Amino acid sequence: MACDTWTEKIDAYLDGELPAAETRALSEHLQGCAACAAASLSKLQQKLAVRAAGQRFTPSAAFRARIQQRIAARRPARWTRLWIPVLATAVVLVVAAAISLSLNRSRSRDLQAMSELADLHVATLASSNPVDVVSTDRHTVKPWFAGKIPFTFNLPELQDSPFTLVGGKVSYLHQSPGAELIFRVRQHQISVFIFQEQALGNAHPADGARTALSFNVRSWSHNGLDYFVVGDASPQDLDKLGELFKAAG
């Protein structure tokens, strides 16, 4: 290879950028070529001189401290970064536990309320005086409650339905007075309880169907009142009676 070709590669050679094979070849060439060796030495001297001269400016300690302070100010503390996910996880767990506890308590209170209503229904069935106002006429039964309970309600029109109104009485749930209305459908008796929503407080039951002590229960809320239909009649009968109440508003 001619010297001119090698000369062009001396910079890359000294910068350590020449491929290994060419580096070896150029090293061998320099051993036998005085001109290229001199050029190489000159460039090496320049390179080393510039490297030494280039290390010229040193920042002050105060400036370094200032920069370090600024970086530290923007950086969240290590413990904060470590604790953020831990705290987040803990918060999620606590919230989940609280929700679960709340749901369990709510479910427990709901079941408790249903059991109490079933007990009231059973007590009515077992009583020799199951109702305080005996009438099949809703226009008699409804006014009877006036002054006895702190709210009013509508009774459904039962004509063309399999239900017969037997009567009603004042009942208590969680120390709150409410209405208990007795209906008959074939050989079954059904109690319809009406209480103010605050009577059950946090135990306010969700709308829907469930069973308590083998009795079927239907419940819903309307106009600030909780309605519970409890009985051993078929679920369809309870649904039908419930619909009649809902239609009556």
Next chain:
Amino acid sequence: MDVSAADLQPDSFEELAMPLFEQLYNFAHWLTQNREEAEDLVQETYAKALKGFSSFHAGTNFRAWIYRILRNTFLTSRTGLKATMTVPLDPEEDGPELAVERDTPETILFERSDRELLQRAIDELPVYFREILLLCEVEEMSYQEISATLAIPIGTVMSRLSRARRALRDTVQKMHGVEAKA
């Protein structure tokens, strides 16, 4: 200084950037030729780098990345704009390399040159020669790193570096001539 994605933690900026502080400052001072401006430049560089650290691609070269920020910040500064506007553009960009003049006393030129004269000679170089010389000789960056820092192809790195070295030799030689006459 390649950084893997796993290393890219929020506080790794400090770990990556602070070891480069002295060198960044030295480079900034060479570019600005003024202590206060160099401090401002380094400070702005760190602020920009810290702010944009999330956009830094793990696995790429951090040193080239932060030097590039510093250089771009300098070029858009008043001093940088002045420096680039008062010197002609590199006229031989990508042109052929000039042959070395072997009959000149270059072999002893830098041996005789004292440090201060050489520093003055580097100061006199246009910015685009000064910066590439410093990145290669002082920062000991590879051609690849210089290419990434200056955003130019490797071929241009090689040709510009070659011309910068030639320009420095000429400047030093001229200074020696002036000193000899004086």
